[in-house]
Amino acid sequence: MANQETKMNSGWADQDHVPGIKSELMELNMGPQHPATHGVLRLLLETDGEIVHKCTPVLGYLHRCAEKIAEGINYKQFVLYTDRFDYLAPVCCNHAYVTAVEKLMDVEVPERAEHLRVITAELSRIASHLIALATFGLDMGAWTPLLYCFREREAILDLLERIAGGRMLYNFFVPGGVRYDVPDEKWTADVLEFVTMLETKKVKDYNQLLSYNKIFIERLADVGVISQQDAFDYGSTGPVLRGSGVSFDCRKDDPYSVYPKFDFEVPVGRGEMGTVGDCWDRYMVRVREIEQSCRIIRQAVDTMPGGEVHAIGLTKPVKLPAGAAYSRTESSKGELGHYIISDGGQMPFRNKVRSPSFCNLQIIEKIGVGQMVSDLVAFIGSLDIVLGEIDR
Amino acid sequence: MNILTEMIRGWFGPDKMSDQMVLILSAVTLATLMFVVMALCALVFTWMERKVAGFIQSRYGPMRTGRWHGWAQAVADMLKILGKEDIIPAEANRFFFSFAPILVLLGSLLAWAAIPWSPNFVSADLDLGLFYIFAVSSLAIIGILMAGWASNNKWALYGAARGAAQMVSYEIPLALACIPVVMYTGSLNTSDIVIAQQGGVLNWFLFRNPFIFVAFFMYFIASIAETNRGPFDMPETESELVAGYHTEYTGMRFAFFFLSEYANLFLVSLIASMVFLGGWWSPIPGTDFAPALTFIIKGVLMVLLNMWVRWTLPRVRVDQLMYLCWKVMIPVSLTCVVGAGLWMMWRGQA
Numbered sequence: 078m079a080n081q082e083t084k085m086n087s088g089w090a091d092q093d094h095v096p097g098i099k100s101e102l103m104e105l106n107m108g109p110q111h112p113a114t115h116g117v118l119r120l121l122l123e124t125d126g127e128i129v130h131k132c133t134p135v136l137g138y139l140h141r142c143a144e145k146i147a148e149g150i151n152y153k154q155f156v157l158y159t160d161r162f163d164y165l166a167p168v169c170c171n172h173a174y175v176t177a178v179e180k181l182m183d184v185e186v187p188e189r190a191e192h193l194r195v196i197t198a199e200l201s202r203i204a205s206h207l208i209a210l211a212t213f214g215l216d217m218g219a220w221t222p223l224l225y226c227f228r229e230r231e232a233i234l235d236l237l238e239r240i241a242g243g244r245m246l247y248n249f250f251v252p253g254g255v256r257y258d259v260p261d262e263k264w265t266a267d268v269l270e271f272v273t274m275l276e277t278k279k280v281k282d283y284n285q286l287l288s289y290n291k292i293f294i295e296r297l298a299d300v301g302v303i304s305q306q307d308a309f310d311y312g313s314t315g316p317v318l319r320g321s322g323v324s325f326d327c328r329k330d331d332p333y334s335v336y337p338k339f340d341f342e343v344p345v346g347r348g349e350m351g352t353v354g355d356c357w358d359r360y361m362v363r364v365r366e367i368e369q370s371c372r373i374i375r376q377a378v379d380t381m382p383g384g385e386v387h388a389i390g391l392t393k394p395v396k397l398p399a400g401a402a403y404s405r406t407e408s409s410k411g412e413l414g415h416y417i418i419s420d421g422g423q424m425p426f427r428n429k430v431r432s433p434s435f436c437n438l439q440i441i442e443k444i445g446v447g448q449m450v451s452d453l454v455a456f457i458g459s460l461d462i463v464l465g466e467i468d469r
Numbered sequence: 470m471n472i473l474t475e476m477i478r479g480w481f482g483p484d485k486m487s488d489q490m491v492l493i494l495s496a497v498t499l500a501t502l503m504f505v506v507m508a509l510c511a512l513v514f515t516w517m518e519r520k521v522a523g524f525i526q527s528r529y530g531p532m533r534t535g536r537w538h539g540w541a542q543a544v545a546d547m548l549k550i551l552g553k554e555d556i557i558p559a560e561a562n563r564f565f566f567s568f569a570p571i572l573v574l575l576g577s578l579l580a581w582a583a584i585p586w587s588p589n590f591v592s593a594d595l596d597l598g599l600f601y602i603f604a605v606s607s608l609a610i611i612g613i614l615m616a617g618w619a620s621n622n623k624w625a626l627y628g629a630a631r632g633a634a635q636m637v638s639y640e641i642p643l644a645l646a647c648i649p650v651v652m653y654t655g656s657l658n659t660s661d662i663v664i665a666q667q668g669g670v671l672n673w674f675l676f677r678n679p680f681i682f683v684a685f686f687m688y689f690i691a692s693i694a695e696t697n698r699g700p701f702d703m704p705e706t707e708s709e710l711v712a713g714y715h716t717e718y719t720g721m722r723f724a725f726f727f728l729s730e731y732a733n734l735f736l737v738s739l740i741a742s743m744v745f746l747g748g749w750w751s752p753i754p755g756t757d758f759a760p761a762l763t764f765i766i767k768g769v770l771m772v773l774l775n776m777w778v779r780w781t782l783p784r785v786r787v788d789q790l791m792y793l794c795w796k797v798m799i800p801v802s803l804t805c806v807v808g809a810g811l812w813m814m815w816r817g818q819a
Contacts, residue, residue, distance in 0.1 A: 105623050113708045127627075127787060216708045218699055218784025224526035286781075292700055293783045450627070451786045454709050 102130055109138045113216050113454040116464030120441075120457075122450070129453055132445035134438060139468040147428035152178050152395040153251055155428070160246040162413075162432060163466040166205035168197045168237070169408035170466075171250035176333055177404035177415035178252040181397045184388050190254035191335040192381040196268065197237060197249060199370040199377070203275070204233040205409035206363045206370075209461040213360055214287050216458035217296055222287045229279055232271050239264055252395055254387025265378050272371045280368055288364060297360065298351030301444050301456035308354070311440040314433050315411025316366065317460060320346040320359030327407035334406075339376045341369045356459035363461070394423050410434050410461060430469060434462040499592045503581050511731035512543040514772060518731075521776040553720035558621060561717065565619035569612045570718065570725035576608030577732040584739050585660045587749050587761040598659035599651065602740065603644050606695075609729065610636045613704060613714050616726075620717040628713025631787050632697060632704030638794040639694040639701075645802035646688035649681045649809035650674045650744050663748030673747035680808035685745045687802045689774075692737035694790070696730065699779040703787050738771035739764070746771075 105122040108114035117138035123131035143162065147155045159174040160167040172194060179186060211226035234244045239260050241247035249256050259265060287293055303313065308321040318325055326343040328336040344365035346358025389395070399421035405414040411433025418427040437460050445453050477491050477498075516531065519542065523530025535541025557566055583598040585591045595601050610633050617629020651657060653674065654665045666673050674681050694701040705713040715726045742748060746767050749760035757763070785793070 103623065111711060126630075214783065218702070218706070218708060219782065220522070220699075221526050221780055224528060228527060287783070290783060292785055295789060296783065296786055449786065449788070451706075451709050 107453075113457060115212060115457065115462055118438075118457070118462065118464055118467075120445075120453075122453075124450065127449045127451070129445055129448050129450060132441055132453065134441055137468055139464045141469065143469040144428055144430060147425055149424060151423050152397060152425065153391075155425075156250055156252075157246065157248040160248055161465055162430065162469060163205070163408060163410060163434070163463045164245060165208050165463055166201045166409040167246055168194075168201035168249060169205070169406065170413060171247070172198050172334070173404060173406040173408060173413040174415050175250045175252050176406055177402050177417045178395065178397065180402040180404050181400055181417060181419055182252060182395065183398075184253050186254055187385045187388055188335070188382045189258075189384045190386045190388075192377050193240075193255045193259070193386060194250060195334055195336065195339075195377045196374055196381075197240065197247075197255075199374045200233050200237060200268070202409040203367050203370050204230045206367050207233075209363050209409075210283060210287070210360070213458040213461070214293075216454050217293060219287055219290075219293070222283060225279070225282060225286070229275060236264070236268055236271060251387060251391055253389040254385070256387070256391060258386045265381070269375060269378055272374050276368060276371045280364060283364060288361060294350050294357060296451075297355060297357035297455060297459070299355050300351075300452045301356045301448065301459060302352045303354040303440060303444060305354070307440060307443065311443070312436040313411070313440060314436065315407070315409070316359055316362045317411065317437045317440075319343065320362045320459075321354035322346050322348070322358075327405050327412055331405060333404065335377070336373075338380070339373050341372050344369065356455050359459040359461075396423050397421070397425075405431070408433060410463065410466065411437060432466040432469065434460075434464075434466040438462050438467060499582075500578075503592060504578060507578060507581060507732045507735075508728065510735050511728045512547065514731045514734065515546065515727075516540065516543040517772070518776055521773065522780050525777070525780045547724070550720060550724045553723075555720045555722065556717075558717050560621040562619040562621070565615045566717075567722065569616035569619060570722045570729075571612075572615065573609045573612030574725045574729045574732070576606050576612065577729045577736055579605040579608070580736055581732070583659050584736070585663050585743060585748060586764060588660070588664075590761065591660055594660055595658065597657045599647060599657045599662065599740075599744070602659075602736075603640065606733070606736070607636070607640060609733070616718070617714040620714070622717050624711045625714050625716045628704045628706070628710045628716070631706070631710075632714055635694055635697070635701065635703050635787075635790060635794075638791060639691045639798075642687050642794060642798040642802045643691040643695055645799065645806060646684040646691065647740075647744050648806050649678065649684050652806075652810060652813065653677070659743060663743055663750070666747040667750055667754075669750075669754035670747070670752040673745065673750075675745040675747075678809050678812050680805045680812055681745065684802060684805040684809070685741070687798055687805065688741060688745070689771075691794075691798060692741065693775060693778060694794070696733045696737055696775075698730070698734065698775065700782040700784045701790055702779075702784060703790055706784065708784075734772055734775060735768060738775065739768040741771050742767035 102123040102125055105124050106119065107122055108119035109117040114120065119135040119138065121133040121135060122129050141161070143158050146158060156171055156174060159170040162170045207226040207230045211223040214222035237247060238244045240257060241249040242257070303317065303321050305321050305323055308318045308323060313321070314325070322345050324343045324345050327333070329343050344362050346353050346362055348355070348358060349361070350357045397419040399419055401416065401418045403414060403416040405412050407413075412431070413433055414431035416429040416431070417425050420426040441456065441460070444456060448456065477494050516539070519530040520538065531539025531542035533539055534545050557563055580602045582593040583591065583595050583602050613632045613636070614629050617625040617632070650662060654662050656662070670676065675685050676682065697704050707713070710716070715723055718726060742764060749757070749764040751757050751763050
């Protein structure tokens with residue numbers, strides 16, 4: 078009877094060919110300290126040899142009560158907390174938050190500020206995607222692309238340091254504009270130069286070294302396939318959704334800022350190496366997005382008007398009328414939304430963050446099952462999660 | 470060996486010692502010498518690995534320790550590792566846990582005995598030299614399994630299971646790739662194999678027979694897998710298994726694994742140079758001025774090639790590794806054996 082039960086519960090028990098010897102699944106703790114979990118993600122695995130039979134993510138190791146903190150401070154002060162959500166693309170996080178505040182506040186953001194926002198946000202997106210490529214390569218055992226990608230990211234950090242003063246957490250946006258204007262004329266020239274260098278040389282290098290490497294493709298093609306329906310069901314956004322062949326990008330489909338002015342494409346997974354929605358597709362979407370971001374930056378720099386960069390000043394606390402606003406923006410990981418409820422005071426009544434990494438991660442419970450441990454590592458890497466954003 | 474026994478006799482006076490005593494003394498001397506050379510090689514290669522990795526990754530690698538390009542970095546690391554606490558996990562099997570690193574090191578150390586460094590210097594000039602090398606280097610598998618199992622750590626167990634499967638499998642193409650050469654020499658004696666390649670680069674086995682040329686690449690791929698280095702570093706797989714079979718090891722015990730990895734790396738490179746690349750013979754006939762140096766340079770070049778591969782390619786998955794071995798490399802190696810034999814008959818080289 079007991080034997081029958083085990084057989085009903087799981088297929089692996091069929092392999093019990095030695096009578097009297099009981100075999101059971103091995104519980105395996107992957108993380109929170111594990112090199113492939115991109116921070117402090119913890120996965121509870123049940124494995125049969127190399128095959129994963131159950132995969133449960135355990136979260137909360139980086140929880141910093143950011144949403145609660147928002148309720149106790151002024152709208153302007155909270156910008157610097159958004160930096161800490163997705164610390165690999167902090168400017169994109171700023172963007173989502175200030176857009177929500179401005180929606181409620183009804184303030185006209187100067188055109189120049191919007192251009193600077195787009196330029197810095199796209200630079201930040203490139204930096205984030207570069208890290209995604211780098212760490213993904215590392216997960217696959219390729220060390221060298223890591224250093225190459227970090228070299229280019231370093232150039233982006235230098236550019237952002239010159240305009241925002243920080244190298245990692247910029248606190249660059251304020252409701253109603255950006256904090257600083259372009260430091261000097263050379264900055265825009267340097268941005269263009271960097272973008273050209275990245276487009277013409279570096280992306281080719283990455284493709285040669287990593288993307289079209291035979292071993293790399295073998296590892297990723299047909300691995301961790303997310304079907305379109307699954308991507309919809311689990312609320313995936315960003316490169317994860319686009320990797321499954323869905324062309325959805327908030328910059329295009331629900332435009333904000335000055336994105337409608339610019340001409341760019343939304344790359345989607347096409348299943349070139351295997352199935353649509355496999356790990357390679359998600360990876361390649363990021364590589365192609367780097368190129369598209371370069372296009373956007375070039376246009377934004379070329380058409381940047383003069384004038385002020387902030388509408389309501391930097392220091393005075395902001396007071397919002399009572400009401401609620403939701404804004405969504407396309408961060409490097411996907412749709413990043415802020416839902417702000419104001420009761421008319423200087424602080425929000427509630428600030429709910431919809432973070433893309435959190436929503437993208439939950440699909441692992443479905444896709445992770447039946448994969449090999451190595452493929453699970455590839456799958457986590459292809460999701461490109463940032464734990465700062467998941468736990469907030 | 471003979472020279473050494475003569476020297477020892479000379480030092481102690483001709484009649485002071487029995488023959489057995491002299492033999493034991495010279496064996497101990499040679500073993501110590503080999504161990505020192507091996508440890509030095511490991512030091513040099515760890516430094517070299519960092520510099521090569523740095524060069525490939527557009528950075529410098531160690532630059533400070535010892536002033537000139539950080540030459541003393543490996544020494545400093547060794548000293549540091551000597552001072553580390555030796556931790557044995559509470560639930561580990563103490564005996565096997567402490568014995569495993571020694572066994573792994575022993576495997577590579579024993580294999581070094583049969584390497585023909587120069588016409589006059591082979592520590593153990595065995596008739597079954599090549600066979601002996603492959604046999605004793607398999608000891609490492611037992612050590613790795615032991616380490617993984619005794620650690621009582623699931624990641625270590627994964628690493629050990631993968632490592633054992635991989636090394637057992639890849640020994641087959643490794644040995645098969647050397648068989649065509651043995652068919653030429655008719656001897657497994659390592660010195661004989663090198664002597665048969667006298668007379669310039671065209672007499673190296675690599676260029677004597679197209680099938681051996683293919684077999685060389687089979688050997689090279691299998692040797693990467695045999696030394697557990699990227700892209701076949703399944704037992705370690707630091708992005709998947711934390712550190713694989715040596716996850717729980719610290720201090721000198723870890724250093725033993727480390728040492729044996731580099732000793733093995735040099736060993737397989739030396740075998741490649743010995744079997745396929747003419748051993749101590751220089752490429753141009755009549756210029757054999759420094760046989761041992763020529764041999765070592767060839768070995769170091771093979772090591773460089775190994776490092777180049779490691780720092781360029783991503784890692785394969787464990788089932789793909791097995792597929793590559795059983796379904797690609799073993800059939801190709803077998804074909805090479807048959808093909809080389811037919812070629813020998815056709816060209817009348819047999």
